[in-house]
Amino acid sequence: MAHSAAARQAQDRTSAASTELSPTTSPAKKNFGDLLSAQQLEIAVAFDEGRFGLKMWLRRRWCPKGFRPPWIVEDHYEWLWVYAAVEPQTGRALFLFLPSMQAGCLQIFLDQLRETWPHQRIGVVLDNAPSHRCGQIHWPDGLVPLSLPPYSPELNPAEPIFRLLHQRLANRIFETLDELREALTSCLEAFWELPQILVQLTSYP
Numbered sequence: 001m002a003h004s005a006a007a008r009q010a011q012d013r014t015s016a017a018s019t020e021l022s023p024t025t026s027p028a029k030k031n032f033g034d035l036l037s038a039q040q041l042e043i044a045v046a047f048d049e050g051r052f053g054l055k056m057w058l059r060r061r062w063c064p065k066g067f068r069p070p071w072i073v074e075d076h077y078e079w080l081w082v083y084a085a086v087e088p089q090t091g092r093a094l095f096l097f098l099p100s101m102q103a104g105c106l107q108i109f110l111d112q113l114r115e116t117w118p119h120q121r122i123g124v125v126l127d128n129a130p131s132h133r134c135g136q137i138h139w140p141d142g143l144v145p146l147s148l149p150p151y152s153p154e155l156n157p158a159e160p161i162f163r164l165l166h167q168r169l170a171n172r173i174f175e176t177l178d179e180l181r182e183a184l185t186s187c188l189e190a191f192w193e194l195p196q197i198l199v200q201l202t203s204y205p
Helices: 004-012 032-038 103-116 159-169 177-193 196-202
Strands: 043-053 079-086 093-098 122-126 143-147
Touching: 043 159, 043 177, 079 103, 079 159, 079 177, 093 103, 093 177, 103 122, 103 143, 159 177, 159 196, 177 196
Parallel strands: 043 122, 122 143
Antiparallel strands: 043 079, 079 093
16 A cells, blocks of 8 residues: 555656557446456456545534634635545555646556556556546556446445545645645545455445
């Protein structure tokens, strides 16, 4: 599992990517086990990325009757993206903080995923975002993209991770991206210490 130091190193790398066309695999359907066997995959991981900004989502707050709930206002906007790959059966996971959703950042993440799990042939379940279908992505040997059907984010087991992170950081404003990274890292530490949390979040039919 990658820690924040590795994430920052990855963020500083060059985002240059190979121009080799990404391999394509038909969308994952109900016969997912057959698809894994046909591709000779040993495990499958759910991949997704989520944007987090200095100003987090606003949620309802309790307040005494007759009083308006206080809100902190901030007009400065900056963002980073959390990239995540999770093996639902074990809770094993990789998280990186990267500056955008462009193809170069996905390339950094895939290279780090291959380096972190170097010996297994892995199916990567992902949606059809433009950067995921970009011809500039060079999929490392042993990583096979498994595309979800169009317009079906609910089928991605990684989605609940980002909902939980947004809930835990709701109604907060951060002064800098470093402060935001620290808060996100604190949330992710629970996953590192108790992988069973990720199993409960992502391992569903």
